[in-house]
Amino acid sequence: MLLRIRSICFAAFIVFFVGFIGFFCLPAALFGRRAAQATVKSWSKTGLDALKLITGMTYRIEGAENIPTGGAIVAANHQSMWETIALVAILPRPVISLKQELLWVPVYGWWAKLAGHIPIDRKGGAKALRAFTRIAKERIDEGNQVIVFPEGTRIQPGQTSRFLPGAAGIYTTANAPCTPAAHDSGRFWTHPGIERKPGVVTLRFLPPIAPGLDRKTFLKELKAQIEAARPDLENTPLEKEKSVG
Numbered sequence: 001m002l003l004r005i006r007s008i009c010f011a012a013f014i015v016f017f018v019g020f021i022g023f024f025c026l027p028a029a030l031f032g033r034r035a036a037q038a039t040v041k042s043w044s045k046t047g048l049d050a051l052k053l054i055t056g057m058t059y060r061i062e063g064a065e066n067i068p069t070g071g072a073i074v075a076a077n078h079q080s081m082w083e084t085i086a087l088v089a090i091l092p093r094p095v096i097s098l099k100q101e102l103l104w105v106p107v108y109g110w111w112a113k114l115a116g117h118i119p120i121d122r123k124g125g126a127k128a129l130r131a132f133t134r135i136a137k138e139r140i141d142e143g144n145q146v147i148v149f150p151e152g153t154r155i156q157p158g159q160t161s162r163f164l165p166g167a168a169g170i171y172t173t174a175n176a177p178c179t180p181a182a183h184d185s186g187r188f189w190t191h192p193g194i195e196r197k198p199g200v201v202t203l204r205f206l207p208p209i210a211p212g213l214d215r216k217t218f219l220k221e222l223k224a225q226i227e228a229a230r231p232d233l234e235n236t237p238l239e240k241e242k243s244v245g
Contacts, residue, residue, distance in 0.1 A: 003055075007196045010054040014047060022107035036114035037093060043111075044089035051082075056198030057188050059086060063205040066179055067091065071140040072208065073178040075167050077226050078149035079157060079186030086203060087147050087181070095139045096147040097132070097166075118146070120166075129166060137174040145179075146170065150222060157186040157232040163223045168215040177208040180222055182229035202231040 025039050052058040068074065069092055076083055088094045096112075100119040103109040118135050121128035136146045148170065150163035171178050183203040189196055206225055209218065227233060 003195060003197065006055045007194045010051060010196055011194060013050050013054065017046065017050070018043060019107050022111055033114065033116045034093075036111060037095075037116070040111055040115045041089060041094070044085045047085050048089055051196065055196040057082075057196050057201070058199075059183075059201040059203055061090070061203050061205070063207075066205040066207050068145050068177065068179050068208065071143045071174075072145050072176055073136075073140070073167065073170055073174070074145050074147045074181055075150050075178055075222055075226070076147065076181035077183065077230060078151050078154050079183070079232075080154060080189035080191045082185035082189040082201065083149075083181075083183055083203075084147075086183075086185075086201075090203075091145045091147070093144045094147055095136075095144040097136070097149070116144070129169065132166065133169045133173050136170045137176075140170075140174045140176045150219070150226075154186070154191050156191075157184060160227055160233075163219050165215065165219065167222065168219045171209075171211065171213075171218050172215055175211045177210055178218070178222065179208045180206040180225045180229070182206070182226045182231070184230065184232040187232055204229045204231070 021039075021043060048059070067090065074087060074091060076087060084096060084098075088096060095116050095118060097118045097120055098112060100121045103113055103119050116139060118132060118139065120132055139146050148167045150167040151161045152164040152166075153161075155161050167178070170176070181203065183201055185201045187197075188199045188201055206229055209221055209225070213221065
């Protein structure tokens, strides 16, 4: 019962905080994308602090020396909303790929657009994928770190999935390095559900994959590295892969 109460309190705080600060900081939008990115980063850092204070859920970083400082791709496994908050808080100039529908969310959607985050039209087919790849290359050329989730959807801890080709498209088009990141957030931030359990998420940044590989080889290497580094798969046989469309 106490766990649920704390989880509800955290959810309520996030809704209030994003709404209030989002309106309060609107003048920062006049100073361009970098100011908007700084605002979104401050939200994310405060969110992580609130998560620790209210629910006892915190994190540790391994491989911090691998965090890119210039234009790059950061590809992470996807288990919960936690990594979408944490990676934005941790990376120097983060730009995240997100569902197009999130841009319609009041306040959050406004700031996501102002910060240069990249919407994905999942129903748009090849044309939408080309547009997404083009924008991602532009962001990388500007010195941003583009965050992608190659699984395409949230996967339960202990499970694996095929990787979708979007990350490979950015990698070859932008001719940029890709830093794999692996974590076990789903053990503490449950999805679906509202529970946020006390504990320590392990977030591992791996050495970057240098540009130059063909798409198939890159995607195979990325998948192998992330799954080998995922804490929730350690000492656990990989489950049969689930094909996620």
